[in-house]
Amino acid sequence: MLPHPTRKALPAPAPWRLAAVALASVLLASCGGGGGGGDGGGGAIQINTLSNRADLVSDGDALVEITAPPGQIDKGLLVNLNGANVASSFTRQGNGRLVGLLTGLKTGENTLEVQFSSRGIGQSERLVITNAPRSGPIYSGAQVKPFYCATPTPQPASGSTPATNGSGLSGQPDANCNIPTETKLYYRTTTASSGTGACSLAIPDPAWNSDGVNGTIPAQPAAPANPCWKPYTAGTTPADMATITTENGRTLPFVVRLERGTMNRGIYDIAVLFDPAKEWKSTAPQAQWNGKVYYSFGASTGQPRRQARPTATAWSAQEEQLKRGWLVVGNSMTDSVKNSNRVLMTETVMMMKEHIIDTYGPIRFTMGTGCSGGSINSNMNLSIFPGLLDGVVTSCTYPDSETTTLEVGDCTLLVEAYQKTRVLNLWSSMGLTQSQINARKGAINGHPDQSGCQAWYNAFGSNGRPGVYSQRTVGALGNGAQRLSDWDTGTIRTVPFETNNCELPNTAVYNPANPTATANLPRCNAWAWGESIWGHIGTTATPQDTRDNVGVQYGLKALLAGSITVEEFVTLNEEIGGTNKDSELRAARTQADTAALETAYRSGIVASGKNLAKAPIIDLRGWDDSNINVPPGQNPVAVNSSGTGLSGNTIPIHHQWYSWAIRDRITRDAGDANNQALWRFARTGLAAPGTVGLEAFNVMDQWLTALVTEPSNRSIEAKVRATRPNEARDFCLKPDDTTQSNRIYDMAVCDADPWLKPAASPRQVAGGPRSEDVLKCQLKPLNRSEYTGVAFTDAQWQRMQVVFQGGVCDWSKPGVGQQAAQSPLTFRNGPGGQPLGDAPTSTRF
Template sequence: MRRTTLAQACATLAAACASLPSQAALDAPEIVVLSGRADLVSGGDALVEIKWPAGAATAMAKVSLNGVALPGVFAKRPDGRYVGLVKGLKDGANVLAARVPGAGAQITLTNHPLGGPVISGAQVGPWQCATKVANPTATNPDLGDPLDAQCNIAAPVLRYQYRTLNGSFAVYDPANPPPPGQIASVTTDAGKTVPYIVRIERGVINRGKYDIAVLANPADPTAGWQPWAVADSWNRKLYWKFGSGCEFGRAQANPGSVLDDVALRRGYMVASSEMTNYGTHCNDVTSAETVMMLKEHITERYGPIRYTFGEGNSGGAHQLHLHATNYPGLLQGLLPSNGWQDTWTTGREFADCGLLKRYYDSGVGGQAYTVMDRALIAGHRWNQVCEGPANVNMASRTAFYMDPQVGGGGCGTHPDRWSASNLDGIRCTLQDYNIAVFGPRDATGYAKTPQDNVGIQYGFAALQAGRITAEQFVALNEHIGGYDINGQWQAARMQADPGAAEVAHASGRVAHGKGLGEVAIIAGVNWQVDEEHYDFRNYVIRNRILSHHGDHDNQVLWRYKGTPPDFAALRFDLMSEWLARVEADTSGRTPRQKIVANKPDAAVDACYSAARGWSTDAAYCNTSAQPSMASTVAGTGANAVFQPGADEWPVFRDTRVASGEALTSDIMKCQLKPLSAADYTASFTGAQWARLQAVFPNGVCDYTRAGVGQVVPAPWQSYMAGPGGTPLGEAPRSVRIP
């Protein structure tokens, strides 16, 4: 037997030790929270990856939470990453540490309750839970009694639907399934062919019911559903359905439908929450918070999401635009329809239209105004857009948004709603539902409002064009007045509460071109010029993007008269292709540069009519950022009205643009300038000028300057420290420890 000398043993030991990395040679590990920002964790858990430095002895790795070891939580997963689902987080700060010999790092995970809030500030109340369903059905399951005041439940409930051979959805009962031959099959965009069976998870997050739908095998509903072992039937893409309307409810309601055939058959997961349905919950900050929290839940239960895009009509479009402005990264693509630009600058027009209708109906100015006069004063196709009797008109919205006693079933019928004899009751106004953003105006506790029409010259563009007389203009502005904090008409103009206009802009309640320019947008622009959903809103978005970025290359307008064949699928597939290209772009470009550089050839402005089909002729489709209002006029004299022909695509305006504001239509309270006769093409008598000076004692709007408090909003603001918003700054990163 060969003997090893002491010298040889020492040499061997020295060589072995030299092969181990020294503490100084190792970089610190990086701890990455995959399910969201480390400071915005919710629900007590987080999906975390640890990126060990090269040469680290991971077999000797130690991971701890708040000083307590987490054995078996982290492991090298099939994709080669070292990932674990950290559970048991306490509310507030939690320290997660990871160490190997020679290197260590830690990160603080700030956890928030599953019932919220995380960023939205004080929650509105009271809040009525509706998790217990007295007569449950296959599509409206019983979630059980709520566990607490935030309506949390014991566990989500699963239900199933399948696609029939005739192209409809039907209830799938796992205990008594239909014959396989009656179930359609589908091939996802990842090339996986599976039975077209959809699993729908219903639960409660942020006090609201949510639904998540995805292709799944009910014979083994847990197969593959680990965040590091994603089921083949899911392509790891998420499609969010945002709901329309605007209501100030205080009770749980069901989410919108997630049975979207276009998305599901392609392998997408589809999500919806009542808190992202403006028809029950008109608060865009809580909507964004809910998307964030539910995306965290999906990542932790199903796996990381590749990208997310959303669809929203009317009030759903409000949310899309506001989320892109305020919480970049939450959505990568937007599919707005009936595309209101945001909630507050369109809310100005609801107030304007209520004031205009009252003025015309009262006859107080002693002037007659034709349908064409009224259309030009408001900027619309005709008077019904503002005043009715069109079924959907903006004057009908005025009290709904501004009068604390009015509202839909969620607030206006609440037994404890505010009234003159119940001053402590629930106030059904937009600002009061968003009091966590704007704050109280005084000891009454009523929320501040940014509504303001001081200096607004109603009908200015019509006067300048010689379409109304100087007397019509003066009388209108003399008598239009405003609304008080309780939505009641007053002779004086409305004035924003101190600081409210500043909050509206700095907090991002006015959708801004910066964030709007950093997502892919394919707007479905229905030919709608007769009622409140008229299509000018999409051009407002276009001009806001143009104003900030110098172009609007990330926004596509698809106008149409009569729904084009396969329209939903065309838009969906083009957006999916666009975002897949962006995802594959590993260059150092900025997010906006990637959006523009990877825009598919088909992503161009276009218009469609049944008679002519699709056209990409920008002049014909009238898709310029400064679109023409040219239209055929039917009738003459007092009977004249805009009546666009089949091949005419005029774009009308809103009340503020018709009053002299730019096409960005984005000022809550204008800066003032002195009255000057040189600013008018019309001539005024001495008496008329004196009356005009009395209407505008401090001057009129100066649209050559930014509005009061008009700034680029900082992204990712939180209201947990109080109204006004505090930018969170960069997401926390792990730091080295000994």
């Protein structure tokens, strides 16, 4: 979390936190950790690192504060870094404080020593600063290899060497994918971004990424024909240059400085209002910056082994933040589609915030935002590394990646099971229409209809595959009529070419069809990308993972409600099976690795309600539960005008219940969820109607402004709740409200609307909690008396005993390995991680 003088250190399990402050007042903090100062043996001298903890510094520089009694500091200090005099790096800030940016730190330990120049006055103080290279890692463990650097222009694939992406930078990468940083100036034109003759807010130098699957190089994307942002030459005054007034009352030309570079092997963009005629130093920032940081996280999820530019919301589209004086930032390693290792993602956020503090100055607070995979990264920052983000505004929200994988995995198995011969024959023998069959699928899935699981199957059903595979899809091949028919029947078709999830040539990755010869080639799922976190199974190259469905009774609540018959229930659970470590279907259920389960919970990778409770959250929850049954104002799925595809939302995967899963976790772990605001709507799908999205930004700004100046000694959880603005209360917009302007604050009214009431997941229908954070259930013996109102025949019960020989899920107990988060963890010493511990402090010598 970032700086402010009144913010207190968090209690366990968060071992450290920085508190945001202005350099002119008190200790600056950053990225969730306390500075490196101690009591200095009586307080004569203290040394603190301001931009990060002293043991988590990177990129060879660190902003440092030295304090001593004012009357004594005027007599002079000797300041040595690794034996060299660096006193000239420090400037007086008043009140006995010196602040300076130390540069040229070597990789590893650096010793900073401070003593009074007059002998006999006070003590000598020493602080060890541990520096990691700009390319990382710091606490995420060994970096995955191979990893291919971006180049100034994309290069085609050659044999087993993949195509490279265009970096957007002119320099060549070094062996660690570091590319020299570049800065450019842009000005905002006076042209409006909507209406007749509107300009484009698209990025003025578009990304140029190659196709890593088949090695082709697409055409260079064209810059917008009428850009809202144009290159600016310092000292000029273009006729169409806009002028703005910031939130701190400064009027100036709308000129931004764009910094692009690499950090932790990701490519980043930083944009902020800038006056080219003035100097900007971390100890003296330009006044138009309000000290606030807006961090955008990208959507989807993936694990390509190729460096790329980020796909998160472009800086050029964030003009509301920029014109008010915010600094906006994104990095491809915090872009979910480019990096699914969530510990590595949080490490990158920490490194970016340190770089901002070292380069631009103290951060007042940081707001995170994102949809879908971007919401995962927002929430997982709060859980894995409390304090990195001060608050988040999310949409299309998921709690985290591991528990979202539960629904992906269950849906994948169910879609396959529904097409198996025994299941199809059973439904045929019952004389069911397709509509009746689909109603049964919806009841088992927990969704309004069958389309939600089919969408998961298409979009991410193959994301867990570690090697070469051929995609199987529902309704994504053929002409429009065939595709619509497939969505109705759930018919699966196989795409007629092979691919992999690494974005590498197929010859360069593991192939389950030839496991021995390719055993040592890269695996391509999220657990392999995060092998430094999860570890491997024995001496094999197979990563440990958390996938499991042992004991899960699919369709249990549908059976108890009479939505399916006993025979359907038994047959489904006989047929569903599971997958092996190569994500190949098998008759046996899927088995998780116990060590991976424990790591997932201890690290906060399974989002911890206790950690989520420490920050303000505004959740913009739209409708994405079906592409067949849709609220008023939306169009159902249909053949498009060319007759070759589907219009409307064809991947309904952002189900509403996920917001309640988060609320349930926070309530369970913290007593209430009064730090989370739910703003619900359905008429406009996932997109917030009107100005609701902007209002969420404004309200979170108001909330965080109050939070960082809250003067009490209360816990952070109490402060978050005490400073919650009235505007942050829950509300909904009913879908039959054509103007989307009548806000309903009565939650009973909201819950009664069929389009605003959350549905469920397959695991919840199987009896699991809505918190959806039991990765692997503990088991209990089958008990015939527990199926109230259900009559099994003796033959059916014998079949159940065969399917569930080890027992069925006991949802009254915690999951296997489930425990409180001890985050943040460090993985420097290997998979599994260890608590990071307290920040280093300066000591007398």
